[in-house]
Amino acid sequence: xxxxxxxxxxxxxxxxxxxxxxxxxxxxxxxxxxxxxxxxxxxxxxxxxxxxxxxxxxxxxxxxxxxxxxxxxxxxxxxxxxxxxxxxxxxxxxxxxxxxxxxxxxxxxxxxxxxxxxxxxxxxxxxxxxxxxxxxxxxxxxxxxxxxxxxxxxxxxxxxxxxxxxxxxxxxxxxxxxxxxxxxxxxxxxxxxxxxxxxxxxxxxxxxxxxxxxxxxxxxxxxxxxxxxxxxxxxxxxxxxxxxxxxxxxxxxxxxxxxxxxxxxxxxxxxxxxxxxxxxxxxxxxxxxxxxxxxxxxxxxxxxxxxxxxxxx
Amino acid sequence: xxxxxxxxxxxxxxxxxxxxxxxxxxxxxxxxxxxxxxxxxxxxxxxxxxxxxxxxxxxxxxxxxxxxxxxxxxxxxxxxxxxxxxxxxxxxxxxxxxxxxxxxxxxxxxxxxxxxxxxxxxxxxxxxxxxxxxxxxxxxxxxxxxxxxxxxxxxxxxxxxxxxxxxxxxxxx
Numbered sequence: 139x140x141x142x143x144x145x146x147x148x149x150x151x152x153x154x155x156x157x158x159x160x161x162x163x164x165x166x167x168x169x170x171x172x173x174x175x176x177x178x179x180x181x182x183x184x185x186x187x188x189x190x191x192x193x194x195x196x197x198x199x200x201x202x203x204x205x206x207x208x209x210x211x212x213x214x215x216x217x218x219x220x221x222x223x224x225x226x227x228x229x230x231x232x233x234x235x236x237x238x239x240x241x242x243x244x245x246x247x248x249x250x251x252x253x254x255x256x257x258x259x260x261x262x263x264x265x266x267x268x269x270x271x272x273x274x275x276x277x278x279x280x281x282x283x284x285x286x287x288x289x290x291x292x293x294x295x296x297x298x299x300x301x302x303x304x305x306x307x308x309x310x311x312x313x314x315x316x317x318x319x320x321x322x323x324x325x326x327x328x329x330x331x332x333x334x335x336x337x338x339x340x341x342x343x344x345x346x347x348x349x350x351x352x353x354x355x356x357x358x359x360x361x362x363x364x365x366x367x368x369x370x371x372x373x374x375x376x377x378x379x380x381x382x383x384x385x386x387x388x389x390x391x392x393x394x395x396x397x398x399x400x401x402x403x404x405x406x407x408x409x410x411x412x413x414x415x416x417x418x419x420x421x422x423x424x425x426x427x428x429x430x431x432x433x434x435x436x437x438x439x440x441x442x443x444x445x446x447x448x449x450x451x
Numbered sequence: 452x453x454x455x456x457x458x459x460x461x462x463x464x465x466x467x468x469x470x471x472x473x474x475x476x477x478x479x480x481x482x483x484x485x486x487x488x489x490x491x492x493x494x495x496x497x498x499x500x501x502x503x504x505x506x507x508x509x510x511x512x513x514x515x516x517x518x519x520x521x522x523x524x525x526x527x528x529x530x531x532x533x534x535x536x537x538x539x540x541x542x543x544x545x546x547x548x549x550x551x552x553x554x555x556x557x558x559x560x561x562x563x564x565x566x567x568x569x570x571x572x573x574x575x576x577x578x579x580x581x582x583x584x585x586x587x588x589x590x591x592x593x594x595x596x597x598x599x600x601x602x603x604x605x606x607x608x609x610x611x612x613x614x615x616x617x618x619x620x621x622x623x624x
Contacts, residue, residue, distance in 0.1 A: 147502045154509045154533045161516075161526030166578070172525045179517040183472050190473035262476045262520060269572060269582050269591065270522040301519070308519050315583030336587035 180274075180303045187261040187306075188276055240404035243292020247406075251371060254410035255290075256281050260402050261306065271314040271336060275405060278303045286367035288359075288408040293396040294373035295319075295359055296405050307407070312374065313338060313399050320360040321374055323351060329360060332374060332393060340375060340393045347388045353377055357393060365411030459617045460495075461510075467491045468514050476520060485598035486564075487606075488515065493563045494603065494610045496536035497543055497556055508536025527574055535567045557603045564599040565592055 165172045241257055248255040258277035264270070277283055279302045289296040289309050297317070301308040310317060317334035321342065328351065330344040344351060355377040361370025375393040382389065471488035478484065492511030496504035512532030516525040539559055569592065575582050582588060 147500075147505075150502055151505050151533070151537055154505055155530065158509070158512070158526045158530035158533055161513075161529060162524045162578075163526075165525040176517050176519070176525065180519045183469070183519070186469055186473040187477075190477050194474060194477040262472070264476070264520055269575070269588060270520075272520055272522065274519055300522075303519075306519070310522075314581075315587070316581035334583075336583035336591075 177303055180306060184261070184276070184303065184306045187274065191259065191261045191276075237404050240292055240402075241406075244290060244404060244406040247290060247292060247294070247372075248408070251369070251416045252412040253290075253369060253406075253408045255406040255408050256283060257404060257406050258307070259404060263402075269336070270316070271311040271334065271399065272300070273297075273309045273311060273402060273405075275307050275309060275407070276305065277407065278305045278307050280304050282409050283307050283407050288365070288367060288369045288372065288411075289405050290372055290408060291397055291402060291405050293398070294375075295368075295395075296397050296399075296402065298367045299407060309405070311399055312340065312395055312397070319368060319374065320362075321357040322360045324356040324358050326351075326355070330357075330388075332357060338395050338399060339378070340395060342377065342391045342393050344388045344390070349389065351377055351380055351389055351391050353380060355391075361411075361415060365408070369408050369411035371412075371416035456617055463613060463617070464492070464510060464514070472518060472520075485595060485602055486515075487602070489564060489567065490560060490599055490602050490606060491610060492532065493535065493539055493560045493567070494556070494606060495614065497539045497559055497563075498611065498614045499540045501537050501541045504540025505533050505537040508532035508534070511536070523571070523575055523580065524578060527571060527578075531567050531570045531574060534570065535563050538566075539563045553604065553607060556607060557600060560603045561596055561599040565596050568592055568595060 161172065237259070244255070244257065247253075256277055258275035258281075260273050261276045262274035264272055273296075275289075283299055283302050285299050285302055287299040289298060295312055297309045297311040297314070299307050300310040311334070312319065312332075313334045313336060315334055315336050319332050320329060321332045322329050326349075328344060328346065328349040330342050330349075330351075332340050332342045334340055342351070342357065357374045357377070359368045359370055359372040359374055362368045373396055375395040377391045378394045379392045380389060381391060468488050471486060475484070475487045488511065492507055495511075496507045499507060509529055509532070512529035513525075515521055515528040515532070516523075521528065542559060543556075572582050572588060
């Protein structure tokens with residue numbers, strides 16, 4: 139390859155590298171100038187992001203839908219006819235209705251648990267430049283949001299407030315690899331630690347080696363001191379498989395989070411938790427099969443006619 | 452570099468950065484999607500001399516560090532993109548068959564996106580932060596590379612034209 143530059147070029151490279159290392163050091167030491175720069179950037183970009191969110195709302199899930207096309211082909215076939223009718227009716231209002239539905243669900247959950255919440259719209263979702271799972275919402279410190287507050291939606295726990303700006307907040311999702319939460323198995327009261335894995339699946343590690351867990355068990359948040367970062371009782375996920383390795387000290391299990399992180403548009407930030415632990419009262423009720431009415435018909439065989447009943451004698 | 456070049460380049464970088472933050476991050480693209488700004492910056496560096504490549508990496512990295520979706524320490528992306536920006540421009544320097552060939556530029560930029568992200572993960576690990584499971588990282592890198600390979604040929608003519616206009620040079624990409 140070609141010779142790349144003279145001494146001046148090398149000097150520039152060294153200066154730039156040293157500057158970047160200096161920036162890393164300053165940030166890790168918590169120098170407020172760096173934090174202020176980031177806050178300033180976010181404050182400046184927040185209105186543009188809100189505009190982008192509004193403009194792209196109708197096509198937001200286009201790429202996701204395309205990718206999952208094969209997986210849901212059979213389901214789509216069944217829904218196509220129904221979807222055609224709905225599209226005609228809801229073309230203009232689909233986006234708003236979806237947000238309204240999520241908002242209603244979140245409010246139902248918050249109302250049931252007696253949480254004081256502030257609702258917010260998701261204005262940005264993650265980035266390829268970061269391996270973390272985050273979303274940005276359009277409510278911030280001006281709305282009473284502080285770091286380490288619980289974030290929920292209609293399905294349960296979404297994440298926790300990581301950074302707060304005046305008009306927006308960065309939320310670390312439960313699927314984030316660095317996310318850890320103390321959970322309780324509904325019913326049995328066993329406790330464990332649930333870790334995010336970067337996908338919709340998390341890993342639960344029980345704390346007690348005498349405890350056992352089974353597929354289908356529901357996990358709820360254990361809660362933190364003063365309800366921060368986690369308010370108690372919020373549904374988190376369901377156990378999908380259990381690892382019964384003989385050498386393991388405690389049991390581990392795979393957990394599927396209730397929330398679908400790729401389709402979040404409305405969330406609620408819990409400003410104030412309940413006075414009393416709601417225990418298992420927030421767990422979503424499993425859909426009950428609709429009873430199908432059955433009709434039982436009893437048929438009594440009539441007496442067989444005798445050969446002489448024809449009156450031909 | 453003249454004031455005209457610096458101001459026009461800065462404006463262009465700012466516009467692409469805002470587009471990335473306001474619009475591209477809104478699209479729920481599978482597997483983490485792509486970073487338009489990262490691809491743009493590396494394409495720009497690929498067309499530049501090593502000095503400008505490193506400087507481009509510094510500016511682009513610093514802007515990415517300021518993004519609200521970047522959770523790492525400020526300076527991490529700056530450090531990574533200085534090295535990658537210098538590297539990508541150094542590799543093509545003096546070899547017109549590399550720099551003027553759309554295929555090799557696509558390969559170079561796509562490879563650089565992967566290298567930059569791998570370096571970022573390694574730096575994150577060195578700083579003691581969590582980066583997720585090995586499988587999720589590999590998947591994200593692979594999908595990111597595919598997206599980059601798809602985006603670079605679309606973006607390349609536009610970036611080359613903009614570069615020629617600002618630099619008063621002539622690339623035949």
